[in-house]
Amino acid sequence: MISPDKGIGKWIEDRLPIFEFTQHSLVDYPTPKNLNYWWNFGSLAGITLVILILTGVMLAMQYTPHVDHAFNSVERIMRDVNYGWLLRYLHMNGGTMFFIVVYIHIFRGMYYGSYKSPRELLWWLGVIILLLMMATAFMGYVLPWGQMSFWATTVITNLFSAVPLVGEDIVTWMWGGFAVGNPTLNRFYALHYLLPFVLVGVVILHIWALHTVKSNNPLGIDMKGPQDSIPFHPYYTAKDYFGLGVFFIVYMAIVFFAPNFFGEPDNYIPANPMATPPHIVPEWYFLPYYAILRAIPDKLGGVIAMFGSILILFVLPWLDRSKVRSARFRPIYKQFFWLFLADCFVLGWVGANPPEGMFITIGRVATAYYFAHFLILLPLLGLVEKTKPLPESIASAVADTGPPKG
Amino acid sequence: MVAKAKSEKTKADENEGNRRDFLILATGAVGSIGVALSIWPFIDSMNPSADVLALSSTEIDISPIEEGQAITIQWRGKPVFIRHRTAVEVEEARAVDVKTLRDPEPDQERVEKPEWLILVGVCTHLGCIPLGQKMGDPRGDWDGWFCPCHGSHYDSSGRVRKGPAPKNLTVPPYVFIDDALVRIG
């Protein structure tokens, strides 16, 4: 094969050291020997992003971003373009898989304290990635120009009118008109094509930051030496490939046998600015934020709460002061973690339902609890929680409990 | 005894190693096949889609075209000339010594039925549409078509006689479904 020590390999390596870079970052990279499967989700997210970009580019060759043609161009892709249905369903459900994977990845970080020093910047880059994902997904959903595309866009862009003084102008500027229309569709298409590449850039920074401080691990204690680590290749490359296989089984089962499970039937109706659907529902990954938005009776308050629910993640490393990273050694925090996760599911469920009756009360309680978790519980726990004693080292913990099971 | 055990151990290790290599090799092979198969839909999606293919052939009713008349129809985005030739035009076309032509082709090879000449109306020089379809159009010195862009002359069989065009006007694939209907493409 090509070697960096002679011939073409050396010619390239002298000018751009890709072999050394690969060897350092992908092969030798010291990784804790005790990572469990919750650590697979980062690489899964990266691969999902690549799939979304590849399928997206192919779709972009066939799609028409004009209000009179968008819906039909998507149907032409589904019916007439060779494997068009496959590209469309891969892209649509790829978005869903991306959010599933990233949410699990985030909750892993919260459980094991991966946001704590020295990984605060790594965590911030992650939150930025989440925000970019949400913007990209939001704009992508408009493109088929179905009823939900149009009305969800109308509702969410209208939120910005809550900004004092300049709110209305901001919304008009975003729309490029006096309602969601062709200028809006066209610019959202341009941005939806652009943002994934911005995302790739932030992902590169995210991985660079990770490699600088090295990976966290289920015990939450630092690697102290080579006895605590193993090279990334072949151990974690093999484990990641296997995880990828499992991921693909789930992904392909959805794409081929339940491609519209996560979707809304109303989006198969062409957009009609004169007729609002009875229930406007965003895509599932936005439901918790939607619930928070609607929980506050004041329009501006709701907007602030909704964005606040994500922005609060930026200050998480400073809200949670506990010196102990991993929930494995924080018995009280562990309970509250599961409660918090349950609360997120409750918020999602509330978001899926119309804001009536018991959903209003439950939504408000769940929203209050969401913020209480960050603003009250975490700081308190950092002060009063009695944590379990940490093991000596990763190597000694692994020796005691035996090698990692999987 | 110890030496024997040692060599047995290394042999077991070797077998172990071979088994492992085979597994990795086989898995790599299966994985590569999967990747290769996955690429096909991406490439195939760029091939002409079903709606484009549906328009790739068109059926024309030629019964209203009188002798001496010609019509222009659209096929695959290009103009197609259909001329109902007179006996004189056919004779002129066949009287030519094929060897003297820039692009030698006997008239018989360019038509299914001698009175029906079907050609893609795109000049083989640089793609302009030659004149000669309408009444009053210049038809060039050989009673066929004349391309105004750079002065190519085509005869009554659509063959180039003068001017920069390198080849005769293309004959598209066609078949007569019956006397009144021809399918082009």
Added chain:
Amino acid sequence: MCKKRFLLLIVVGFSLLLGGPHPAGAAGGAEYSHQEWTFDGIFGRFDRAALRRGHQVYSEVCSGCHGLGLVAYRNLMDIGFSEEEAKEIAAEAVIEDGPNEEGEMYDRPGKLSDHFVAPFQNDQAARYYNNGAFPPDLSLIVKARKGGADYIYGLMTGYEEEAPENIEMMEGMSYNRAFPGHQIAMPQPLYEDLVEYADGKPASIDQMAKDISVFLAWTAEPELEERKSLGIKVLLFMILLTAMLYAVKRRIWSKLR
């Protein structure tokens, strides 16, 4: 302990999500039951005979008000119509084409490449001829309604002569068990023996309702058979590959033991 609790959470979470939005705010929930369709399940295929009958129902009953604009006449060849049959069906349609050399639009018979012709020129005309109600295009209706083919079947068979006592029917509306709100502008479309099936099957309301549901399931998802058959191959391949990847992973990690 953590794992079990987490799994319980996922199960509860999903069932809550699946319990899903209620069509509340309306006078009542839609009532329709699940039917057994040949296109259900991982081995699903469309019943060709039902498709043919369903096309006949569409053609003779529904097409007076409802368009099918996303379907092309050539698509009929994918479900068992011969080229000649499809051409004949296309030729019965009148397509506006042009402008011709005089600048005029003209009518011509349909070709295979044309799409099904809508009964009305535009939405406004559709409303005008239907007392303000708009008969939607049916190409995607099975994907555009919660309940899919089950709902369409339930709708077709859900009409009742008399509304229940506590419900006041608005002018021109009919009572339907499956329709959200139970008051539908479309009068009952199917009656016994409305259509004389080419294959001789008795045209009961139930039969026609089944057949039109199958036909519309196809118009909404013409790729269904290819999708499911490819899906089985992909899934089997992935299961095999994943098993091999697991074996490789175990092999490599055994070095640490």
